[in-house]
Amino acid sequence: MRRANRPDTRPHLTNSTLQLKKVLLCRRHPHKTLVESDLKDLEDSVVVERMRYLESEVASTREALQQTIEELETSNEELQSLNEELQSTNEELQASNEELETSNEELQSTNEELITVNEELQVTASELIGRTGELTSVLESTPLAIIVVDSAFQIIQATKPAIEIFDIRRPLGSPHISQCALPEGYPSLAPICSEALQMGETIEREFDAGDSRIKLSCSPYFVENGQVQGATIVITEFPDRA
Incomplete structure (x- = not known):
């Protein structure tokens, strides 16, 4: 910081100062008469003293000025550094804004795709509901005993004759095929289903149950990609000819 100007306490080269010096010399040497050489020495002394004072002030001012220049240079460097940081931050913000715009476009595109997929799923769901209704109607009207199980052997559909034969409780709660009550003479259904799924082909068994040949x-049955989805069991009863 620049130092405050100090009050000038040095003697000035003025007429009043010279007169004061003359009076002092006369009092010190009352019997002597001041000559021009004495006055010249007196004036030179005052000038020298004044020059020393001015040189001191100039040195102090120069030092304060140098300090101010250094502070200004430091402030300028800090401002330049801050400006560079602001420019870098601005570039990062611009890059982030571009990324956000790109992400927004991608989200809009994804949203449009999801809307399309949702519409397709709604159509598929409607078709499945229709097919399920048709299948249910067929199963309820057929006189055959039919059981449909999934790949875990959980019963998902059963006709009325099958429900009566195997004492399946309604409504269906996806019971396991092994929980069916087997009439006398019937083999276990779970091993037959397992063999059919492993072989990937129809397995048939014939046996006698009561007075009938079964x-x-x-x-x-498979899904579109060829993966086994489950199995269908069909029971056909023939009167015993014996």
Whole structure:
């Protein structure tokens, strides 16, 4: 910081100062008469003293000025550094803004795709509901005993004759095929379903139950990609000819 100007306490080269010096000399040397050389020495002394004072002030001013220049240079460097940081931050913000715009476009595109997929799913769901209704109608009207199980052997559909034969409780709660009550003479259904799913082909069993000859067919069914989805069991009863 620049130092405050100090009050000038040095003697000035003025007429009043010279007169005061003359009076002092006369009092010190009352018997002597001041000559021009004495006055000249007196004036030179005052000038020298004044010059020393001015040189001191100039040195102090120069030092304060140098300090101010250094502070200004430091402030300028700090401002330049701050400006560079602001420019860098601005570039980062611009890059982030571009990324956000790109992300927004991608989200809009994804949203449009999701809307399309949702519409397709709604159509598929409507078709499935229609097909399920048709299948339910067929199963309820057929006189055959039919059981449909998934890949875990959980019962998902059963006709009325099958429900009566195997004492399946309604409504269906996806019971396991092994929980069916087997009439006398019927083989266990779970091993037959397992064999059909492993072989990927229809497994048939014929056996006698009471007064009838029974034919049991277990066929795997597949989804579009060829993966086994479950199995269908069909019970056909023939009167015993014996």
